[in-house]
Amino acid sequence: MIDEPSTKPYLIRAIYEWCADAGYTPYLAVQVDEYTQVPAAYVEDGQIVLNIGVDAVKNLHMGNEDIRCSGRFGGVPHQLVVPIAAVIGVFAKETGQGLVFQAGPSVPPSSPEPPEPPSATGRPQLKVVK
8 A cells, every 4th residue: 555645734824825825824733752853941731833924934935844944933043853754734924724633653754664653533623613
């Protein structure tokens, strides 16, 4: 069986583009782990919410393995690296509309083996985000 690419990075990019087209501010909710590079002082309960709008970050790269950019926190520049597996949501600040994902284990950015997909247990569930 051929490993199919995850739909998650494509969905994240789609919501990001929708926010940009609608004039909304795209936010990224992240479950912080050892592979996530964000300023620790801004992490609360193991999570951080990042403004990834055009005016907030520079050199934004949203790949299939991770999201990379530079941003300022308290006026101090930081290089951010967020593995796609660590993304738990992407949404518009102004409306709250977007997508919520199940948190999964991250893998090192240069890992040659992709993470195993979670086993299907029961019926899939969707959650409405307003």
